[in-house]
Amino acid sequence: MTILFFLLSGTALAEVVENNAEPVALGPHELVESVTGELLEAIGKHRESFEQDPEPFFEELGCLLGKVVDFRFIAYNVMGPYRAQATDEQLKRFADAFRRDLIETYGRGLVSYGDETIVVLPLADELGEKRKVTVAQEIHGVDGVFPLYYSMARNKSNEWKITNVVINGINLGKTFRNQFSQRAQKFGGDIDQVIDSWTTQVSTEA
Template structure:
């Protein structure tokens, strides 16, 4: 399994940048996920020359196309877990910010494996959505000819404040990105403290985007 599509469809996770007037809205999270993914993939293909000049251009695409739909604050709280109660309000706000930037960089590295000429994504049947639900898991499959499909499940929740479906976790071949990062960050907090963890995440977030080499650990 590659982290390729791990973040390839992470393009479909969700935050709260709903101040953006162009934000895509759909009461059906399955349809929303597909729309956001297609917008992102289309832009990657259209701006491939800029990406080839600098892989850091992925940051721009991810920030503008994906992050308006990634619930990074909710995900950050889940990652902190029990450590959340031991932080000050200032530390929490700083952690939320650097964790979002870290996600952008992580997604950017994963997208270096994406090739619009080779990969396609199959989306879950939108008719599976039950009206009135507030939490769903949307299944997708990344297809590359000659290789087994990569299974990716997106956990999404409805934000009543923003009136928007947001994804907060991605499960690739049964492995939760959120749970993996929670375990890593918990270990870092034990050794470095919350301030040291924030600084490490900031360093990782600011590293230049490079081709994914199979190591995304802190």
């Protein structure tokens, strides 16, 4: 389903105040809404050349997603209890492998985007000083309406970041975490082998 590949729609764009050119960070709702158009532009630009040379699209997608998706936070949570025993080098290796995996997997799905209509729903309550919110998005297509829910949180720089997505009832954070746990059990808790298998999966699918 092409809707699956909109779970990472986001970019930390900033509005510029005309009077003093000071950047003003977008709120979570505006953030998701604004990047949808930019993401569709990137798809249109790379669609024809993607099969012959996908790397330019992956690079642009990585730049967009890297500014709004907290890949490191998500990757560390995917590691679950194994994170506590991982070294700093292993944490970095897995975060990098996880990021690359998502960009390539969803990038390949994005180029198949068709005539769906994407709607970002308004926040149910006032944002106020909340540190965590859920932004709802709907994908309207020929197969019906599919909901996406973005878990978003403010970081220390007061920027909103996507930390998880639930799509059509499927919690992707939990899904990835189960995958990591299953691989860790398969390899007897050897984190390096889990990371290597994640990297191998990326390279064989590329």
